[in-house]
Amino acid sequence: MKVDTGATTSRRAFLGLVGISATAGLLGGCGDKAAPGGATQKLDALAGVLPEQGALPAGIPKPDVISTRPVADGYTRFPSALVDAISQQPGAGGKPVTAMTPAWGPAPPSGANNNYLTAINAKLGTPVEFSVQDGNTYAEKLGAILGARDVPDLLCVPGWEVAKLARFSDAVKALFEDLTPFLSGAAVKAYPMLATLPTGAWRNACWNGRLMAVPNPTDNPFPYTLFYRKDLLKGPAPTSIDELYATGKAVTDARKGVWAFDNIFAMVQMFHKAPGSKDGWRRRSDGTPEFKYETPEFRQAAEFMAKLYAEGLVHPDVVASRGADAKQLLQSGKILFKQDGMGMWQPMQAEQQNVTPGFEVAPVPLFAVGGGSPLAWGDDEPISYTFVKKGLGKERVEELLRLVNWCSAPFGTNEYNLREFGVEGKQHTRGPDGPVKTDLGFKEIQNQYFFISGRTPVVQPTPQTPKYVPDMLAYANASVAHLEKDPWDGLKFEMPAKYKAGLVPSDDQINDILRGRRPLADLDAVVKEWRANGGDEARDLLGKALADNGR
Amino acid sequence: MTRTGTTRRRAPLRARLRRDWPLLVMVLPGALLLLVFHYVPTLGNVVAFQDYNPYLGDSALQALVNSPFIGLDNFRALFATPAFWDALWNTLSITAFQLVFFFPLPIALALLLDSVLSRRVRTLVQTIVYLPHFFSWVLVVTFFVQMLGGAGLLAQELRQAGISPPEIMTNPDTFLLLVTAEVVWKDVGWGTIVFLAALSTIDPHLYEAAAADGAGRWRRLWHIALPGLRPVIVLLLILRLGDALSVGFEQFLLQREAVGRQAAEVLDTFVYYHAITTGDYGFGAAAGLFKAAVGLVLILLANKLAHLFGERGVYSRS
Structure with a gap:
């Protein structure tokens, strides 16, 4: 196995890269030094460590909607019969497995107070004990447990948090089991559900040239979607930035306690076509990389967002405190527009339509400022990764992987159904169109097992929200055509430490500009400071990666 | 106890222990807590003089031992920020x-x-x-936002009265x-x-x-x-x-x-x-x-x- 490391920006960085470019047997002792200049990992070169591709269990029906990747295929009808994918109990009845996963909204009951966990743990044979953490501050929790080297047996690391974690590839090497011997090549046949995951997802689960985690493949590539309350907005969704502004102005009625927006800056940037690859980079026409802060598109977006704040179109609670619950504001109709991940849509629709008759959330179709084709940020990186704690011993790792394998059973199997909807009569009732989650189900099921596994992604139907699958796939497949081309596709970066640290003060200052505490003209000074604080270092790394890979 | 002149001689250690042991036992849990949660973590201040990498070696202690010392560089960087x-x-x-x-x-x-x-x-x-002492800061701030914030009680009352509410929660000055x-x-x-x-x-x-x-x-x-x-x-x-x-x-x-x-x-x-x-x-x-x-x-x-x-x-x- 040979891994091409791409860029070497300095001698110190090169020392850091040794750990990545070394062949498997030489890994020990190398790369003990963090790479302050950053590092590049070329994912194509990892073919040797990836698992063989396996087929889905027999008897799973063909999808009804075929999508453009990375958008997953969809089912509009629930399969009439479910298949059993796994015949053997995965757990050996060993001691309980500890796990940490994120959840958004109220934390589910834990331990014996949660019937759902009890039911699945009984199936698994070895119980999993979850520590469920607030998804909004998950990176901070991760930073703390990684730095303290105190990780659970199974740890969920969401894909979007990876870039925020300092010295993450060092952490991976020091704290987590190398899964290559367990899953690489034909070895994955012991875990047939894991074998069904797409190869692209596995490539992203490699660090330092080794297979280090089980990926949870994404069903859509978009980090953000602009949602609106279709039932409350009289008239169609805005189709241009001027319409968005005019609509916001029209629906804001402070005396009634209604404001138009959450903080929607990411979507505003997207509408202005500011770059988003690798968290905000693109290639200039002369071939050098440029960051979004430096682009005229970003400046216009900042100007627009500052206008929304200045004219009081953003809900004051959102403006005043980090603790504001913008989801709650959207549900209660106190705001009409909110940016969020696609994952917000279906659960909110299913739950809130029981609370508010006629409740409907829908995405605002993408548009571009000044017309032309819009831009969608996104990538096909996995939703999350499941890491296994290092040093548990071969048998225990195999037991843990069997648990993960069980939780990774795809749509159409009984295992998936139990994991997703709990027990019939308790967490869901079975109607003619498939399982309907009960209130208990909403309370107890918070993706606990989903976040310690991976499954072949599909967009699944739910009887409560029959319009969701066609609506979501229509939006996603229309948007995926405008997915931003990533000039660094297939390359995985550990960005320079100085660059990561420098983003905090820059974000602070841009926040000041958006909130009107500094004039827009200060953006030039912010950019200058950002460049000195690691921005140019990151540019060098990305530029070198382009040159080295002949792009 | 004996007194000689004006100076008081201390009783022998054994006698004092016999006399004071209930007091010492009472102090013990507090002293232990102090040791474990204050004095031992104080040793961690060493990282202020290191380029500390928590992932070196096989344990947190090894990381502490293996991280290179860089003298006052961290302080220099701090004062230059x-x-x-x-x-x-x-x-x-x-x-x-x-x-x-x-x-x-x-x-x-x-x-x-x-x-x-x-x-x-x-x-x-x-x-x-x-009572308010026992509220967490999240609650206190939320309470203030709900009372004095732009969508809070005060602001809404003022709006009903046709007065535009002052910025209380978002004014840096x-x-x-x-x-x-x-x-x-x-x-x-x-x-x-x-x-x-x-x-x-x-x-x-x-x-x-x-x-x-x-x-x-x-x-x-x-x-x-x-x-x-x-x-x-x-x-x-x-x-x-x-x-x-x-x-x-x-x-x-x-x-x-x-x-x-x-x-x-x-x-x-x-x-x-x-x-x-x-x-x-x-x-x-x-x-x-x-x-x-x-x-x-x-x-x-x-x-x-x-x-x-x-x-x-x-x-x-x-």
């Missing part, structure tokens, strides 16, 4: 402001409560004013007033406890004698109650000075975006954003050590000052 000086300035101004506008309030409230004769009324008031108001609401009642205890130790005969001699309410306050409180006031003042660079964390973290870094960044949030979230533990430890050193110097100075004024202070050489 303009944001650090902004945070220090904010912290000091908040401390100074609250020393004047918060510190005396519990004393005043305690004196007021002490003068309430009805036991029931006093207990009721005490219970109510203690008045942020100092806002955080102090929050602290007052949360902690003024709790702060009275020590003072009430001190007031209860004042001999009531003193008041009666003074009243009999014709001293009015103010003279009794000035000549009896306040002097009785003085040692406690001085003690708490010194301890507060030692904590001068800690003004709270969550309160500022929650409201940082609302008013911006310039107004709301204090040393603790600076460390959080510039060291903890970026994983730069050496840098963060340097900031923490700086804070502790300043606190120590302030405590020593204040204690010295207290001695000059004839007070006992936090401790004194016997």
Whole structure:
């Protein structure tokens, strides 16, 4: 196995890269030094460590909607019969497995107070004990447990948090089991559900040239979607930035306690076509990389967002405190527009339509400022990764992987159904169109097992929200055509430490500009400071990666 | 025990142990906690002088041993960061402001409560004013947002009356007033406890004698109650000075975006954003050590000052 490391920006960085470019047997002792200049990992070169591709269990029906990747295929009808994918109990009845996963909204009951966990743990044979953490501050929790080297047996690391974690590839090497011997090549046949995951997802689960985690493949590539309350907005969704502004102005009625927006800056940037690859980079026409802060598109977006704040179109609670619950504001109709991940849509629709008759959330179709084709940020990186704690011993790792394998059973199997909807009569009732989650189900099921596994992604139907699958796939497949081309596709970066640290003060200052505490003209000074604080270092790394890979 | 002349000879260790063992046993859990949670973690300050990488070696201890020493580089980097000086300035101004506008309030409230004769009324008031102390900062800030924020009770009432509401929660210029108001609401009642205890130790005969001699309410306050409180006031003042660079964390973290870094960044949030979230533990430890050193110097100075004024202070050489 040979891994091409791409860029070497300095001698110190090169020392850091040794750990990545070394062949498997030489890994020990190398790369003990963090790479302050950053590092590049070329994912194509990892073919040797990836698992063989396996087929889905027999008897799973063909999808009804075929999508453009990375958008997953969809089912509009629930399969009439479910298949059993796994015949053997995965757990050996060993001691309980500890796990940490994120959840958004109220934390589910834990331990014996949660019937759902009890039911699945009984199936698994070895119980999993979850520590469920607030998804909004998950990176901070991760930073703390990684730095303290105190990780659970199974740890969920969401894909979007990876870039925020300092010295993450060092952490991976020091704290987590190398899964290559367990899953690489034909070895994955012991875990047939894991074998069904797409190869692209596995490539992203490699660090330092080794297979280090089980990926949870994404069903859509978009980090953000602009949602609106279709039932409350009289008239169609805005189709241009001027319409968005005019609509916001029209629906804001402070005396009634209604404001138009959450903080929607990411979507505003997207509408202005500011770059988003690798968290905000693109290639200039002369071939050098440029960051979004430096682009005229970003400046216009900042100007627009500052206008929304200045004219009081953003809900004051959102403006005043980090603790504001913008989801709650959207549900209660106190705001009409909110940016969020696609994952917000279906659960909110299913739950809130029981609370508010006629409740409907829908995405605002993408548009571009000044017309032309819009831009969608996104990538096909996995939703999350499941890491296994290092040093548990071969048998225990195999037991843990069997648990993960069980939780990774795809749509159409009984295992998936139990994991997703709990027990019939308790967490869901079975109607003619498939399982309907009960209130208990909403309370107890918070993706606990989903976040310690991976499954072949599909967009699944739910009887409560029959319009969701066609609506979501229509939006996603229309948007995926405008997915931003990533000039660094297939390359995985550990960005320079100085660059990561420098983003905090820059974000602070841009926040000041958006909130009107500094004039827009200060953006030039912010950019200058950002460049000195690691921005140019990151540019060098990305530029070198382009040159080295002949792009 | 034997006495020879004026000097008192100490009893032998065994005799003292036999005499004092119940006291020693009672002190033991506290001493253990102090050791485990204060003295042992203090050793971790070593990382302030290291390029600390928590992932070296096979354990946290090995990481500590294997991380290279870089002398004072972390401190140099810290002092070269303009944001650090902004945070220090904010912290000091908040401390100074609250020393004047918060510190005396519990004393005043305690004196007021002490003068309430009805036991029931006093207990009721005490219970109510203690209550907010037990709320977390998230709740306190949310409460203020719901009351005084742009969509809060006050703003909505003003809008109904056709008046455009003032910016209370998002104005960086008045942020100092806002955080102090929050602290007052949360902690003024709790702060009275020590003072009430001190007031209860004042001999009531003193008041009666003074009243009999014709001293009015103010003279009794000035000549009896306040002097009785003085040692406690001085003690708490010194301890507060030692904590001068800690003004709270969550309160500022929650409201940082609302008013911006310039107004709301204090040393603790600076460390959080510039060291903890970026994983730069050496840098963060340097900031923490700086804070502790300043606190120590302030405590020593204040204690010295207290001695000059004839007070006992936090401790004194016997």
